[in-house]
Amino acid sequence: MSEKKQLSILEFSRLTGIKRDSLRFYDQIGLLKPEIRGANDYRYYTRRQLSSAYLIGSLRLLGVGLKDIKEYSEDRTPEKMLGLFEEQEARIQAEMARLRETSEIMNQYAEMAQEALNHKENEFELRLKERKRERIFLCPPVSPSMNADEGEIFAYEYANSHGINLGHPLGVMITRENLFSGEKNPEYQYYLRTGKKGNAWKPDGLYAVAYGRNGGQEADVFYLRLLDYIRAQDLEPIGGAYFEFLLDEIAVQNPEEYFGRIEIPVKRR
Numbered sequence: 001m002s003e004k005k006q007l008s009i010l011e012f013s014r015l016t017g018i019k020r021d022s023l024r025f026y027d028q029i030g031l032l033k034p035e036i037r038g039a040n041d042y043r044y045y046t047r048r049q050l051s052s053a054y055l056i057g058s059l060r061l062l063g064v065g066l067k068d069i070k071e072y073s074e075d076r077t078p079e080k081m082l083g084l085f086e087e088q089e090a091r092i093q094a095e096m097a098r099l100r101e102t103s104e105i106m107n108q109y110a111e112m113a114q115e116a117l118n119h120k121e122n123e124f125e126l127r128l129k130e131r132k133r134e135r136i137f138l139c140p141p142v143s144p145s146m147n148a149d150e151g152e153i154f155a156y157e158y159a160n161s162h163g164i165n166l167g168h169p170l171g172v173m174i175t176r177e178n179l180f181s182g183e184k185n186p187e188y189q190y191y192l193r194t195g196k197k198g199n200a201w202k203p204d205g206l207y208a209v210a211y212g213r214n215g216g217q218e219a220d221v222f223y224l225r226l227l228d229y230i231r232a233q234d235l236e237p238i239g240g241a242y243f244e245f246l247l248d249e250i251a252v253q254n255p256e257e258y259f260g261r262i263e264i265p266v267k268r269r
Contacts, residue, residue: 006036006044016053031070032056062091105167108193109250112169116246116259119211126229129209129263135198136191137164138173144185155190168192171244179223179241179264191242203239207263211246213256222262230266239265 013020026032027043032052034043045053052073059069072084119125139158142151156166171191178186191200210226223241230237247259 005046007046009034009043009045012045012049012053015050016057018053018057026056029066029070031066031073059088062088062095064088101165102167104195105165105169108169112244112246113251115261116211116251120213120247120259122211124210124212124225126208126210126226128233128266129207131202131204131207131263131265133204134193134202135195136171136200136202137162137168137194137198138200139190139192141187141189144187151188152190159192164192164194164197166192168194169244171242173240173242175240176237179237202242203265205238205265206235206267208233208235208237208266209261209263211259211261213259222260226262226264230264233266234269235266236269237264238267 007015009020009023012018013023018026023032023043027034032049035046035049036044038044056069056073060066072080137159139155142154146154152170155170160166169192171193172188173191174186174188178188191202208226208230210222210229212222222243226241227237241262241264243260243262245258245260247257249255252258
């Protein structure tokens with residue numbers, strides 16, 4: 001059986017994933033011309049053109065412009081190929097890192113939502129939980145002159161200036177010293193759950209945890225009830241408090257459905 005040496009534009013399109021209109025355009029600009037012109041000006045490609053088509057398709061997916069691809073195609077050398085591939089490999093690795101971080105953020109929100117659903121039946125719930133150590137990006141303390149919105153924007157701007165992806169879940173930390181200072185509005189700091197890019201640690205160990213609907217609107221009440229629970233369990237706080245919305249505007253439509261969590265590391269007396 002003789003080997004088929006010609007591919008119609010339809011066959012070539014199916015094999016390469018490049019649309020026929022694009023192939024016609026590539027022909028017009030001289031980027032990828034069919035090697036054979038048949039009757040009625042039909043375009044026919046050969047098997048050896050498949051590699052060039054796959055390369056063009058891959059480079060286009062990476063956002064490389066047609067002009068740059070054409071310049072390379074018209075004057076190909078091994079040195080230029082190596083330089084092109086090295087440049088695109090760097091872009092691929094950067095994109096893979098971005099996608100991994102996006103996946104990590106989605107998993108964080110999914111885990112938080114699942115935790116909320118596990119405790120959402122009660123308006124308010126107190127319990128003890130073991131936590132693993134977690135890396136966080138801790139922002140500087142919020143100035144007392146700032147309101148809540150200004151403080152949050154300040155934290156986001158600070159994190160952004162340090163190359164942090166602002167899609168990570170946001171939390172609020174009050175140090176142990178400030179938590180028990182007796183001040184009505186103790187100093188607090190925002191943090192993002194950034195994993196490897198963090199600059200601080202949320203410690204592992206036993207935590208007293210309070211779950212509740214719309215917790216951020218009544219944080220002071222949450223703290224007081226959690227502290228009463230700690231005393232009732234004959235526990236001693238050994239760290240600051242951490243607050244996060246497990247359900248916020250990402251997961252629910254109505255702010256009244258926001259669901260929060262406050263936790264304080266403790267030890268048994």
